[in-house]
Amino acid sequence: MDGNGRWAQGRGLPRTAGHKEGLEAAKRIARAAADLGIKYITLYTFSTENWKRTQEEVGYLMGLIKKHLRAEFEFYKENQIRVEHIGNLAGLPKDVQEEILNAKSDTKDFTGTTCVLAINYGSRDEIVRAANKAAKAEGEITEDNLKKFMDLPELPDIDLLIRTGGEKRLSNFLLWQAAYAEFIFSDTLWPDYTVEEFKKDVLEFEGRNRRFGGIENKNGSGGESK
Numbered sequence: 298m299d300g301n302g303r304w305a306q307g308r309g310l311p312r313t314a315g316h317k318e319g320l321e322a323a324k325r326i327a328r329a330a331a332d333l334g335i336k337y338i339t340l341y342t343f344s345t346e347n348w349k350r351t352q353e354e355v356g357y358l359m360g361l362i363k364k365h366l367r368a369e370f371e372f373y374k375e376n377q378i379r380v381e382h383i384g385n386l387a388g389l390p391k392d393v394q395e396e397i398l399n400a401k402s403d404t405k406d407f408t409g410t411t412c413v414l415a416i417n418y419g420s421r422d423e424i425v426r427a428a429n430k431a432a433k434a435e436g437e438i439t440e441d442n443l444k445k446f447m448d449l450p451e452l453p454d455i456d457l458l459i460r461t462g463g464e465k466r467l468s469n470f471l472l473w474q475a476a477y478a479e480f481i482f483s484d485t486l487w488p489d490y491t492v493e494e495f496k497k498d499v500l501e502f503e504g505r506n507r508r509f510g511g512i513e514n515k516n517g518s519g520g521e522s523k
Contacts, residue, residue: 298323298341299462300486307486313357318488320365324372329492331376331410333499337453338412341470345385345419359393362416366396370403377409383448384418385426413452420472423448447473454478457502459495461487477509 298319305315323340330338343358366380373380380400389397397416427446431438434446444450455471455478463484467475481498483490 298487298490299460299464301488303462304486304488312354315488316354316358316361320361322488322490324369325492326490326495327378327410327412328372328376329495330412331378333496335410335499338410339383339415339452339455339471340412341415341418341468343384343416343418344469345388345417345422346469359390362414363393363396366400370400373400373404373407373412377407378404379407379409379411380404381411381413381449381452382416383413383423383452384416385422386417388417413449415470418448419469420467421469424473444473457481457499459483459498461485461490477507479505479507 301315301319302312303315304318305312308314323342327338327340342362347358348355372378380403382397382401386394386397393416397414424447426448427443428438430446431443434442436442452474455475457480458467458471458475458478459481460466461483463482463486465482471478479502481501483494483498485491485494
């Protein structure tokens, strides 16, 4: 969800205003995903590298996360959105940890889209933490048993990865899960990203030919199509 700060600066506003507007964009895209029947959507909310930003901006983002996880329960309930988290939970302030755990608990029985919030998340950090856990377990480390130690083992591999804001890089996001992802890079700044553009991107994805190292297989599982 890239471009919040640039969106604000382009309007002569503090960067924090862009993050607030970015939250509204996240809500409308999560609702659209639920309406489309998409089972999982993962939002890169706060990376392990974002701690390098100013103390003021980091503090605002932590407060925004804490406040809105609590305040948006009716939104989750109305749209049957289940909240999950990936990232180093122990590295977050205690009050933020509690709000994340409460949001997960409060929404665990909702049956619609699972909205995964990547907070204090870095893919290399996730893989290293998973590898350390796997190393302490018995047996050979394989793809399957390493995945069991990821932050959210049930999280399927990415089908479509969308990055807004004009940048064309992964920025340490879900490297393991993105092995066969399709990519769309949008020049739109995240606060301006609309439901219409999201649906257009989903339609583009649905028209792509995904081979997974095989031959012909339009948008399905790996291997040769018949």
